[in-house]
Amino acid sequence: MEKEQDRGVGRYICRCAWQSLKQKLFQSVLLGCFAALVAFLVFAGTLLGSSMESGIGRMKERLGADLMIVPHGQQGKTEKLLLTGNPEFSYLDRDLEQVAANTKGVKKTTSQFYFSSVSADCCSTRVQLIAFDPGTDFAVLPWINQEEMKKTKKGQVLIGADVIAQGDHTIRFYGEKHPVAGKLSRTATGLDQSVFMTRDTMNKILEDAKKKGFHFLSPKDKGKVSAVLIKAEEGANLDKIETSLLKKATAKGDKIDIVSTQKVIGTVSAQYEFFRKGIRFLQILFILTSSLVLFLIFSFSYRERKKEFAVLRIVGVTTGRIRVMTCTQGGMISLIGGLIGLLTGALVLFPFRVLISDSLQVPMITPAAVTIAFVALMALVLTVLLGVAAADIAIRTLGRAETYFTLREGEA
Amino acid sequence: MLIRAKNLVKNYEREGVSHRVVDQVNFTMDSGEFVIVKGSSGSGKTTLLNLLTGILKPSGGSVFFEGDDLKKMDDGKLSEIRNHRISYIPQNDTLLSNLNLWDNLRLPFFLGKGGDLKEGELNERLKVLLEEFGLSDRKCSYPRELSGGEIRRALIIRSLSLSPDLIIADEPTGSLDPLTTLTVMEKFRRIAKEGIAVLAVSHQPETFPFGDRLYEMKEGRLLPAKVFTNKK
Ligand SMILES: Nc1ncnc2c1ncn2[C@@H]1O[C@H](COP(=O)(O)OP(=O)(O)OP(=O)(O)O)[C@@H](O)[C@H]1O
Ligand SMILES: [Mg+2]
Numbered sequence: 001m002e003k004e005q006d007r008g009v010g011r012y013i014c015r016c017a018w019q020s021l022k023q024k025l026f027q028s029v030l031l032g033c034f035a036a037l038v039a040f041l042v043f044a045g046t047l048l049g050s051s052m053e054s055g056i057g058r059m060k061e062r063l064g065a066d067l068m069i070v071p072h073g074q075q076g077k078t079e080k081l082l083l084t085g086n087p088e089f090s091y092l093d094r095d096l097e098q099v100a101a102n103t104k105g106v107k108k109t110t111s112q113f114y115f116s117s118v119s120a121d122c123c124s125t126r127v128q129l130i131a132f133d134p135g136t137d138f139a140v141l142p143w144i145n146q147e148e149m150k151k152t153k154k155g156q157v158l159i160g161a162d163v164i165a166q167g168d169h170t171i172r173f174y175g176e177k178h179p180v181a182g183k184l185s186r187t188a189t190g191l192d193q194s195v196f197m198t199r200d201t202m203n204k205i206l207e208d209a210k211k212k213g214f215h216f217l218s219p220k221d222k223g224k225v226s227a228v229l230i231k232a233e234e235g236a237n238l239d240k241i242e243t244s245l246l247k248k249a250t251a252k253g254d255k256i257d258i259v260s261t262q263k264v265i266g267t268v269s270a271q272y273e274f275f276r277k278g279i280r281f282l283q284i285l286f287i288l289t290s291s292l293v294l295f296l297i298f299s300f301s302y303r304e305r306k307k308e309f310a311v312l313r314i315v316g317v318t319t320g321r322i323r324v325m326t327c328t329q330g331g332m333i334s335l336i337g338g339l340i341g342l343l344t345g346a347l348v349l350f351p352f353r354v355l356i357s358d359s360l361q362v363p364m365i366t367p368a369a370v371t372i373a374f375v376a377l378m379a380l381v382l383t384v385l386l387g388v389a390a391a392d393i394a395i396r397t398l399g400r401a402e403t404y405f406t407l408r409e410g411e412a
Numbered sequence: 413m414l415i416r417a418k419n420l421v422k423n424y425e426r427e428g429v430s431h432r433v434v435d436q437v438n439f440t441m442d443s444g445e446f447v448i449v450k451g452s453s454g455s456g457k458t459t460l461l462n463l464l465t466g467i468l469k470p471s472g473g474s475v476f477f478e479g480d481d482l483k484k485m486d487d488g489k490l491s492e493i494r495n496h497r498i499s500y501i502p503q504n505d506t507l508l509s510n511l512n513l514w515d516n517l518r519l520p521f522f523l524g525k526g527g528d529l530k531e532g533e534l535n536e537r538l539k540v541l542l543e544e545f546g547l548s549d550r551k552c553s554y555p556r557e558l559s560g561g562e563i564r565r566a567l568i569i570r571s572l573s574l575s576p577d578l579i580i581a582d583e584p585t586g587s588l589d590p591l592t593t594l595t596v597m598e599k600f601r602r603i604a605k606e607g608i609a610v611l612a613v614s615h616q617p618e619t620f621p622f623g624d625r626l627y628e629m630k631e632g633r634l635l636p637a638k639v640f641t642n643k644k
Contacts, residue, residue, distance in 0.1 A: 009522055009523070012518075013523070016508075016511065016515075016523075019511060020510045023509070307506070308508055308509075308510075311506040311507070311508055312523065314467065314500050315495060315499075315519055315520040315523070315570070316491045316493070316495025316520060316525070317523040317524055318487055318488055318491040318524075319491075320487070321523055
């Protein structure tokens with residue numbers, strides 16, 4: 001073996017393999033495309049699946065409330081907020097919180113006030129302002145780092161993971177700077193594009209808006225809230241709570257909807273399950289067809305290269321080494337195709353992450369870099385193995401015909 | 413005895429009928445012998461050469477190389493023999509189209525076992541041979557850029573590159589001009605004097621006297637035609 005190394009046999013084989021790939025350019029491009037397709041599907045599909053899975057996992061953890069009372073007709077919008085969007089809101093009477101608190105099976109209640117700002121300096125998109133009640137809150141504060149909580153003073157805000165503060169750790173609404181006390185961890189939901197604050201701060205912002213000529217409804221003025229969040233007692237029947245709340249509200253003359261976060265998660269999970277199955281199906285389908293196509297192209301090209309193999313046999317190259325050469329070729333082309341597939345996958349997946357998440361209505365959290373690298377490596381290894389296997393099976397099928405390697409006259 | 417064919421038979425099926433293309437050939441060659449085989453087209457010359465190199469498996473009989481039956485050798489052993497013991501110059505162009513002349517000439521060395529040669533020695537030897545056959549300036553040409561005669565000469569160079577014990581050449585001077593034909597035959601004569609056996613198929617009567625023995629292939633049978641004693 002050492003003597004062979006000295007002779008640079010490997011280098012020579014690679015050169016031969018590369019040369020004949022170059023010579024059959026169209027075939028090589030075709031082979032590369034199918035390899036790229038395999039790598040793309042394995043890479044992008046797997047990453048998409050795992051992004052969704054961790055997105056849903058995070059969402060489950062983060063949705064502290066079991067039920068949310070929202071104004072009638074706002075159910076869809078609230079669900080959208082939980083997922084991705086920036087909806088408009090109308091408002092509820094604040095005393096509904098008390099009504100909810102007195103309902104059997106309800107453990108905790110708190111209220112929130114939502115408001116979309118059109119002119120935050122920080123962001124290209126609108127941000128959602130969410131005022132919470134620090135006295136009763138159980139949905140926002142548990143996710144704030146204790147250190148940051150201590151630092152939080154009046155007028156300070158907390159920002160979602162996708163909101164970018166200015167250099168001096170402030171964020172500006174209607175001309176006024178508000179110090180940012182901390183950033184919340186990613187939820188993969190619309191809450192990542194939200195800014196959280198106390199009611200006082202929210203009132204201040206709404207007044208600033210009024211000075212600038214914007215007249216918004218203020219929670220202080222009218223005693224209104226956007227949503228009442230309900231945490232049920234352990235094992236309580238959520239459906240019962242829902243029915244009794246609806247009855248009480250109707251008696252009071254309020255029109256409300258109730259959002260069950262469990263149901264939202266259920267819908268999203270079903271959505272995810274559907275996509276996961278679809279992706280799996282596509283992956284398997286394309287891996288199988290691509291393998292078949294690779295095998296057919298290789299078989300075809302080997303038939304064409306009959307003369308080349310005959311020559312190799314004549315000069316004393318073993319069938320084993322011919323296999324090494326063809327496998328090297330299969331490996332090379334699938335490596336190149338695979339890399340292109342990965343690149344395409346990355347180019348589609350990362351810049352359009354938000355768009356994909358939005359259009360599928362499934363929250364996504366991009367996995368850690370190591371995970372991405374691992375998935376990429378696996379996809380590449382799988383693609384190269386497929387290429388090598390297709391080449392190997394093709395050459396072995398041909399080699400079985402005994403006279404294959406003999407060169408007949410006239411067969412130039 | 414270097415190579416020996418014993419009752420060698422090769423049949424081919426054509427339209428369901430079996431044709432005997434090589435018929436009971438008995439033949440031996442020693443080192444340093446130069447044997448020429450003539451015969452009309454289709455008489456089975458190429459088939460016989462393919463049997464002697466082990467590329468084709470005989471339908472009957474055996475080929476012995478240095479006393480060992482080719483039939484009983486595995487692929488590795490046979491490949492090794494073809495690589496640097498018996499070198500074969502086929503009738504048609506067998507240069508690889510995707511490699512230039514220089515890489516083509518080094519093919520047996522790199523992809524086969526290559527014998528005991530070092531790469532430097534091989535390169536030196538090839539340079540001398542290229543010079544001798546007038547191809548020094550075509551090293552980087554691809555086969556499609558070479559003429560028929562140049563390809564023939566290149567194949568001869570390739571067959572000489574790994575100092576084989578036996579050279580089997582199928583019409584080596586087929587598309588060469590009379591002068592180059594003489595050069596090649598003289599070269600073979602000289603090689604034979606150095607102890608290498610040469611078996612060549614040729615149709616050109618002017619080449620016959622270079623050999624020690626002349627055979628004629630007739631409908632699959634190998635018949636002695638003439639013995640030249642003057643050259644020995
Ligand atoms: N693989 C094959 N299948 C069927 N018939 C074959 C096969 N190979 C050769 N033959 C036939 O065997 C006969 C001998 O062929 P061969 O190539 O040995 O002739 P040759 O003496 O070399 O002729 P030429 O001088 O034209 O090269 C021919 O009739 C040819 O058609
Ligand atoms: Mg012939």
